[in-house]
Structures are given as structure tokens and as C-alpha cells.
């Protein structure tokens with residue numbers, strides 16, 4: 748689908764993995780995409796290059812979603828320059844796995860600050876503009892782990908489950924102004940985040956996937972693409988599970 752338009756999208760953590768695939772998918776729809784990154788400028792530039800090869804419009808912007816002041820400043824700049832923000836995809840996320848008995852408060856805090864506070868900061872930063880426009884599409888990337896839990900990932904699961912509550916509440920708050928807020932919950936997707944897992948863990952996860960293959964970043968991006976398209980204008984407060992049947996919510 749190519750919808751040539753003047754819509755502006757912001758994707759957090761777009762320098763690699765699922766975020767990169769989302770940036771490419773949205774720029775492929777004709778959106779003007781701001782690709783946020785925290786570190787890894789080269790990777791972010793590579794995302795831009797890949798988009799340009801597909802005639803997409805992508806610019807990069809460095810900020811840390813866990814830093815409230817930086818988020819406010821960045822979105823102010825984006826709105827000043829682009830005059831609007833139509834789509835926000837909260838994709839940036841980290842994992843700091845440990846069993847609860849051993850978990851350091853830093854590990855707990857870092858994950859909550861990036862994966863949950865970061866989503867809150869970015870949602871809040873676009874809300875006023877979207878209300879003014881009477882249009883907006885917010886998509887939050889949660890995880891199957893937010894639904895099933897996982898030993899060694901209490902911090903990650905808490906943050907990802909928190910995103911679901913935030914998504915539903917915000918969907919109710921903003922619906923009257925034609926702003927939809929949804930979540931996408933990936934299962935086991937092949938990215939840098941999962942490549943570090945031991946082979947045994949990968950095999951165990953794959954064994955739980957009825958479709959019998961690992962997901963790709965594009966599988967997730969396709970769901971995001973649908974949720975921001977006009978075809979999804981009557982869908983809000985929902986979670987789309989992209990997990991090969993690993994969990995059926």
C-alpha cells in the first residue's frame with residue numbers, strides 16, 4: 748500500500764531490529780518518518796540509507812526515551828519543524844534479565860525507565876499536538892512476555908504488561924478526538940535482542956511456536972502498518988499478537 752501523504756511519524760529505537768523494519772514500512776507508506784536512536788549513529792544512518800533506496804523520507808534524531816527532559820525537547824523540535832505528528836510508534840526497549848533473587852535495583856529501574864516510563868514520556872509529548880489535530884495513531888510495542896511472564900524477566904514482563912494498561916487507558920482518554928492507541932505484542936523475533944540468547948533457549952522458544960518458525964521484524968512491522976492505516980480506523984485499545992501462535996490471547 749502506498750499512501751502518498753504529508754503525515755509525520757516518529758519511531759523510537761529505529762536504528763535496528765524491529766524499529767528499523769517499522770521505519771522502512773512507514774516510509775514505504777509515504778509517511779515522513781523521524782527515526783529516533785539513543786546510540787549507534789551508524790546503524791541509524793543505515794536505516795536512512797535503506798529507506799532512501801526505497802524512495803522513503805527518513806530523518807534521524809538522537810534522544811534517550813528514558814530521559815523526560817530530552818523527550819520533551821525532542822518532540823518540541825519535531826513539532827516546530829514538521830508542524831504535526833500523526834503517528835507515534837513506541838518501539839525502543841531493553842532487557843536486563845536476572846532472577847528476582849539476584850536482580851539489582853538498577854536492572855529493575857533501567858528496564859522500567861526505558862520500556863514503560865519512556866512510553867509514557869513519548870505518549871505525553873505527542874498528546875497535545877494530536878488532540879489539536881484531531882487525529883493520531885499511537886502504537887506501543889509490548890511483548891508476549893507481558894502476557895505469559897518469564898523466569899528471569901520480571902522487570903521486562905512488568906514493564907510490558909504495564910504498556911498494555913497504559914495503552915487501554917490512553918485509548919479511552921483520546922478516542923473522542925479520533926486518536927487510536929493500540930499495542931503490538933511480538934513473540935520470538937529474530938533481532939540483536941534475541942541473537943544473544945543461548946542456542947538451547949532459542950530451541951526451547953521455537954518449540955513453542957505452532958507456525959514453526961522464528962518471526963521477522965517485518966512480521967511485526969506489518970501489524971504496525973495496518974494499525975496506522977485507514978483500514979484500522981475503528982480499532983483502538985487492542986493488542987495484536989504477532990507470535991506464530993506461541994500465545995493466544
Ligand SMILES: NC(=O)c1ccc[n+]([C@@H]2O[C@H](COP(=O)([O-])OP(=O)(O)OC[C@H]3O[C@@H](n4cnc5c(N)ncnc54)[C@H](O)[C@@H]3O)[C@@H](O)[C@H]2O)c1
Pocket residue numbers: 759760761762763764765766783784785786787810811812813838839840841861865888889890891932933934935936937938939940941
Ligand atoms: N526481538 C524480540 O523477540 C522481541 C519480542 C517481543 C518484544 N520485543 C520488543 O520489540 C522492541 C524492539 O526490539 P528489538 O528486538 O528490535 O531490539 P533491539 O535491541 O534490536 O533494538 C532496540 C532498539 O531500541 C533502542 N533503544 C534502547 N533503549 C533506548 C532508549 N533509552 N532510547 C532510545 N532508543 C533506545 C536501541 O538503540 C535499538 O535501536 C522492544 O521494545 C522489545 O522489547 C522484541
